Amino acid sequence: xxxxxxxxxxxxxxxxxxxxxxxxxxxxxxxxxxxxxxxxxxxxxxxxxxxxxxxxxxxxxxxxxxxxxxxxxxxxxxxxxxxxxxxxxxxxxxxxxxxxxxxxxxxxxxxxxxxxxxxxxxxxxxxxxxxxxxxxxxxxxxxxxxxxxxxxxxxxxxxxxxxxxxxxxxxxxxxxxxxxxxxxxxxxxxxxxxxxxxxxxxxxxxxxxxxxxxxxxxxxxxxxxxxxxxxxxxxxxxxxxxxxxxxxxxxxxxxxxxxxxxxxxxxxxxxxxxxxxxxxxxxxxxxxxxxxxxxxxxxxxxxxxxxxxxxxxxxxxxxxxxxxxxxxxxxxxxxxxxxxxxxxxxxxxxxxxxxxxxxxxxxxxxxxxxxxxxxxxxxxxxxxxxxxxxxxxxxxxxxxxxxxxxxxxxxxxxxxxxxxxxxxxxxxxxxxxxxxxxxxxxxxxxxxxxxxxxxxxxxxxxxxxxxxxxxxxxxxxxxxxxxxxxxxxxxxxxxxxxxxxxxxxxxxxxxxxxxxxxxxxxxxxxxxxxxxxxxxxxxxxxxxxxxxxxxxxxxxxxxxxxxxxxxxxxxxxxxxxxxx
Numbered sequence: 001x002x003x004x005x006x007x008x009x010x011x012x013x014x015x016x017x018x019x020x021x022x023x024x025x026x027x028x029x030x031x032x033x034x035x036x037x038x039x040x041x042x043x044x045x046x047x048x049x050x051x052x053x054x055x056x057x058x059x060x061x062x063x064x065x066x067x068x069x070x071x072x073x074x075x076x077x078x079x080x081x082x083x084x085x086x087x088x089x090x091x092x093x094x095x096x097x098x099x100x101x102x103x104x105x106x107x108x109x110x111x112x113x114x115x116x117x118x119x120x121x122x123x124x125x126x127x128x129x130x131x132x133x134x135x136x137x138x139x140x141x142x143x144x145x146x147x148x149x150x151x152x153x154x155x156x157x158x159x160x161x162x163x164x165x166x167x168x169x170x171x172x173x174x175x176x177x178x179x180x181x182x183x184x185x186x187x188x189x190x191x192x193x194x195x196x197x198x199x200x201x202x203x204x205x206x207x208x209x210x211x212x213x214x215x216x217x218x219x220x221x222x223x224x225x226x227x228x229x230x231x232x233x234x235x236x237x238x239x240x241x242x243x244x245x246x247x248x249x250x251x252x253x254x255x256x257x258x259x260x261x262x263x264x265x266x267x268x269x270x271x272x273x274x275x276x277x278x279x280x281x282x283x284x285x286x287x288x289x290x291x292x293x294x295x296x297x298x299x300x301x302x303x304x305x306x307x308x309x310x311x312x313x314x315x316x317x318x319x320x321x322x323x324x325x326x327x328x329x330x331x332x333x334x335x336x337x338x339x340x341x342x343x344x345x346x347x348x349x350x351x352x353x354x355x356x357x358x359x360x361x362x363x364x365x366x367x368x369x370x371x372x373x374x375x376x377x378x379x380x381x382x383x384x385x386x387x388x389x390x391x392x393x394x395x396x397x398x399x400x401x402x403x404x405x406x407x408x409x410x411x412x413x414x415x416x417x418x419x420x421x422x423x424x425x426x427x428x429x430x431x432x433x434x435x436x437x438x439x440x441x442x443x444x445x446x447x448x449x450x451x452x453x454x455x456x457x458x459x460x461x462x463x464x465x466x467x468x469x470x471x472x473x474x475x476x477x478x479x480x481x482x483x484x485x486x487x488x489x490x491x492x493x494x495x496x497x498x499x500x501x502x503x504x505x506x507x508x509x510x511x512x513x514x515x516x517x518x519x520x521x522x523x524x525x526x527x528x529x530x531x532x533x534x535x536x537x538x539x540x541x542x543x544x545x546x547x548x549x550x551x552x553x554x555x556x557x558x559x560x561x562x563x564x565x566x567x568x569x570x571x572x573x574x575x576x577x578x579x580x
Contacts (some may be wrong), residue, residue, distance in 0.1 A: 014067035057086030091161025107141035151182030181536030259287035309359035338536030381451030
């Protein structure tokens with residue numbers, strides 16, 4: 001490999017944004033060769049996105065600042081070529097695919113770059129059809145991008161950059177908004193593009209285990225603006241670098257380490273399905289038999305009951321069909337399923353944004369159909385995935401107080417309740433700050449606080465951890481667990497994150513094509529081939545590890561790992577003087 005000219009070469013490269021006092025990237029030395037697939041990992045704020053902006057020319061064209069050292073991409077200097085020049089060499093697929101669409105149809109969107117280049121129409125049509133066929137959307141050219149599923153949108157975005165026959169494909173968090181099956185298909189497609197089209201692939205992603213479902217050549221770990229590791233996956237997974245940098249390790253790797261195993265690169269730990277587990281199986285079995293689980297407690301009274309609910313937007317196609325389940329008071333549960341399964345529609349029905357076509361929804365045993373959206377909002381809080389879509393006021397205190405002001409609550413009571421809620425959410429020291437000064441995770445807390453101040457009995461959250469690194473994910477989820485435990489609030493989470501489902505919700509409600517596919521322990525659901533396949537979920541790697549080590553109760557193995565992992569994290573946090 002080293003006898004080739006690198007496709008990308010950083011040498012002594014540093015970059016400081018104009019508005020900052022310290023460089024975001026410091027002394028980067030990195031070579032990526034043609035045809036390689038590289039995974040870039042690191043906590044939020046480490047410099048991953050800035051590294052990508054340097055490669056595709058956004059730095060310094062759109063993000064000005066000071067550069068030292070050199071960078072060459074396909075033999076060109078991005079700072080001189082600019083965004084347009086680099087777009088002929090580097091195709092970028094953004095995390096938010098909706099923000100990347102230009103055309104009214106899929107075909108128009110794919111053709112956009114060619115139209116800018118004044119390509120003749122016959123040639124343009126042939127190139128669009130070829131690019132669409134490469135990613136499997138050739139039958140969708142007349143459809144509107146907004147009508148596609150998350151996985152289909154991702155494919156259209158890929159076609160939009162492939163149509164220019166770029167050398168490098170750069171993916172920024174391609175899995176953040178996809179269900180597990182769509183994410184798996186996306187990783188498979190990226191792998192095909194590397195092998196069949198000989199593209200150089202760069203993937204920036206928090207979901208390390210999902211990316212490693214297919215081979216990558218190297219993992220580059222970025223920490224605080226420097227490169228902390230540049231290794232093969234087999235080498236990296238045998239170290240403590242990921243844990244030290246706050247990056248979630250694959251669950252089966254964490255389980256092996258919990259069992260006291262010392263991993264070796266020669267055993268090929270990149271894939272749990274093919275690694276040599278024989279040297280570790282006895283440790284795993286001994287660890288499994290030695291863990292003692294506490295008895296589970298669950299409330300007896302229903303907080304919310306959905307009874308035989310069906311719904312259709314157009315009166316003909318049923319989005320939900322005869323769905324029934326109940327939530328106990330103080331319970332934390334997940335709703336999971338593929339994109340378009342009806343999860344968000346179900347939340348909208350519970351909140352009163354729509355009315356069921358049949359069936360009913362009860363709160364504490366009482367039918368809530370007579371209640372308005374505002375009246376339901378005093379009992380049932382809904383937190384959207386993107387906090388920026390919920391925030392209306394410039395200051396934190398005013399944002400949290402808004403719901404009380406709308407309800408004509410007295411000024412004294414508003415101040416008392418808002419301050420109390422801000423203390424619960426860890427935001428009281430920032431109460432007079434502008435919301436714009438907060439991180440994404442802090443904004444998430446503000447939106448949760450704006451609901452909690454109304455004293456709801458039930459909290460529904462849509463993808464509470466989407467796009468978050470492991471530390472912020474843990475902060476948000478431990479905070480939600482804290483308010484569930486201390487305030488007794490029943491919490492229902494809509495999520496694609498199988499880790500979240502396993503770790504924080506012992507129970508999962510599974511929707512598939514608008515029907516209830518399962519309602520069971522999370523560990524049992526992710527150990528069942530028929531359910532995971534039907535609902536586009538993904539069996540956990542812990543299941544595969546348990547089976548390969550000869551454990552005949554894989555769901556119990558999963559539960560014990562989650563219990564032990566939480567115990568270890570609490571102990572480590574206590575030693576560090578923090579809380580979990």
